[in-house]
Amino acid sequence: MAARMMPSRHDPIRRRDETAIGISVDGEPIAGVEGQSIAGVVLARGRLAWRTTSAEGRPRGLFCGIGVCFDCIVTVNGERDVRACQRRASDGDVVETQHDELPEAAR
Template sequence: MFREVDASRLDEAPACHIEVDGHKVAVREGEPLAAALLKAAVIPMRHSVVSGEPRAPYCMMGVCFECLVEVDGVPNVQACMTSVREGMTVRRQHGARQIGGQA
């Protein structure tokens, strides 16, 4: 959904890898997870708790809570407020989160 622009304009943060729904995805270390997921076209980013509608980031600044994902086993983490780290495991959520145990 998003593509990086001409590399000469960028401050080449080193690449690292995260896992999204079981797939390995190359990202830039330290960038916001929501930005990495948009560049990797992880769309929709979740399905809503109420109707199951597809959703994706709307504000990218921590106010809309549309980018909630499960990060390293913790549900409902704001992807736009989370910096990516090597080895991070991300799962998309479909409807309400679970409490205790995996769905």
């Protein structure tokens, strides 16, 4: 199969419109564009980390970007352990960062 150039106007996965949406992350309002993932909206705001590791409190955000590593987990509208890279942001979403402590047995 040969590679070919496609004019952007014919690209089937390009953004179709620029409908503005708004989400809140830990109470901070953040503007985004319909179709963006939660991670995309947060990264576009310039925030690189939104979680810390349980063991050493190291910052984490988007790592793999495909839902394999779980570094980007957040709580969305009360639902825990949502991978921000996999969830499309919806207007009005309430996102909270997660900072889980280690279980007693691991300490």
